[in-house]
Amino acid sequence: MLASANPMTGNSAQFGQYKVRAIQLAIEQANAAGGIDGRQIRLVVQDDQGNPKEAALVAQRIVSDDSVMAVLGHWNSSSTLAALPIYDKANIPVVTDSINRKISGASRWSFRVEPTDLQQAEQLSGYIVDTLGYKKIAVIYANNDYGQGLATAFADALSKRGIELAAQDAYLEGATDFTPQISNVQQAEPEILFIIGYYREGALIVQQAQRLGLELPILGSDGFTTQELIKLGGAAVEGVVFPGFFFPNDERFPGSLEFVSAYEAKYGEKPESYGALAYDTTNMIFAAMREKGVSREAIRDYLEQMDGFSGVTGSHKFNADHDTEVRIILLTVKDGEIVLAGKQL
Numbered sequence: 166m167l168a169s170a171n172p173m174t175g176n177s178a179q180f181g182q183y184k185v186r187a188i189q190l191a192i193e194q195a196n197a198a199g200g201i202d203g204r205q206i207r208l209v210v211q212d213d214q215g216n217p218k219e220a221a222l223v224a225q226r227i228v229s230d231d232s233v234m235a236v237l238g239h240w241n242s243s244s245t246l247a248a249l250p251i252y253d254k255a256n257i258p259v260v261t262d263s264i265n266r267k268i269s270g271a272s273r274w275s276f277r278v279e280p281t282d283l284q285q286a287e288q289l290s291g292y293i294v295d296t297l298g299y300k301k302i303a304v305i306y307a308n309n310d311y312g313q314g315l316a317t318a319f320a321d322a323l324s325k326r327g328i329e330l331a332a333q334d335a336y337l338e339g340a341t342d343f344t345p346q347i348s349n350v351q352q353a354e355p356e357i358l359f360i361i362g363y364y365r366e367g368a369l370i371v372q373q374a375q376r377l378g379l380e381l382p383i384l385g386s387d388g389f390t391t392q393e394l395i396k397l398g399g400a401a402v403e404g405v406v407f408p409g410f411f412f413p414n415d416e417r418f419p420g421s422l423e424f425v426s427a428y429e430a431k432y433g434e435k436p437e438s439y440g441a442l443a444y445d446t447t448n449m450i451f452a453a454m455r456e457k458g459v460s461r462e463a464i465r466d467y468l469e470q471m472d473g474f475s476g477v478t479g480s481h482k483f484n485a486d487h488d489t490e491v492r493i494i495l496l497t498v499k500d501g502e503i504v505l506a507g508k509q510l
Contacts, residue, residue, distance in 0.1 A: 166207045167192070167450060168227045170238035170248065170259075172215035176338060176365055179393045180240050180439050184262075185210055186432055187440035188237055191447035194427070201454045209233065213244045220244035221251060228255035235450050235464050237443060239263060242310040249275050258465045260446045262439060264387070265314040270486040274461075276468050277488045278442050278481060279410065282311075285387070286318035288493055288510055289359070289408065293384065294326055296508050299356040301331045305346045305370060306361035307388075308335040315361050315386060331355040336366065343370045347377050357381060363388035367405075368398030375401050382406070387493075390438045395501055406506050408493040411441035411478050415494075421477040437503075438478075445476030 171181035196205050213220040235258045239245040242265035252259045253272040262279040306316040332353035334346040385407035413425045413435040428436040453467030474481045481489045495506035
């Protein structure tokens with residue numbers, strides 16, 4: 166049995182739902198092909214609510230079940246950091262897509278399939294400075310482990326390029342009024358605004374910025390990577406650019422088009438970045454079980470030794486810190502749809 170530990174309710178629920186859908190699709194496909202050694206795979210879904218306290222409780226429930234061979238999650242960095250010591254003590258492998266650098270090398274039992282905040286900061290700073298040519302940059306970020314980690318890494322990456330931030334301001338997750346932060350940005354007169362946070366607050370910031378007369382290019386973080394941004398932000402988010410790890414019409418990686426077709430047939434919509442990563446993660450676990458055996462130790466050993474697992478998001482190989490290096494792609498909103506941005510890294 167596998168366990169999903171992700172936000173199914175709360176501010177990040179959309180990402181948990183994307184992930185669980187893709188995990189369930191991968192399990193259905195594997196079971197239809199005979200399962201693992203003739204045994205059907207089951208999934209238990211736990212809701213951590215994107216809350217570190219709840220994540221710790223979820224982790225305790227998961228590790229108390231000896232039939233769970235691996236954990237897929239958590240999504241929020243704060244939740245992952247709260248749960249990892251519990252999984253580590255129980256010797257159960259967990260594959261996360263949280264980005265905070267503290268996760269790197271935190272446990273021999275934890276693995277990460279998304280670029281770290283340090284990796285993303287380096288790529289995004291290069292995109293803004295080298296590709297787009299902007300030197301005066303402002304940042305508004307969520308005041309949590311995710312936002313703080315990426316904001317700090319981004320400022321450091323710019324500093325190495327000889328660039329200091331024109332303005333940097335934080336907001337509390339769940340906030341609805343961003344007038345003070347936007348006013349500070351206006352006073353700094355930057356060339357571009359980088360918003361580090363999730364799609365709910367991101368949509369509100371963009372809308373309020375337009376109402377307050379702040380007109381400049383906007384780059385969002387990977388927390389923007391969902392159609393929900395468009396549903397909440399409407400016309401205001403047209404042209405906003407943000408990083409992702411998968412695009413439905415990308416034919417570079419084997420199985421990508423088949424995955425999109427199967428996902429769309431089952432759920433009536435195309436998959437997004439975190440669903441695609443979860444699909445790959447689930448299939449990594451199945452590959453481990455087939456090659457090494459159905460045990461927690463066997464799965465961990467396979468992931469440690471894995472050399473270029475080929476998935477719909479590209480090739481994955483974990484380094485000594487159990488991080489994988491995935492190059493981001495840049496997406497944007499055009500005519501109410503998420504498409505590839507005109508300029509890439």
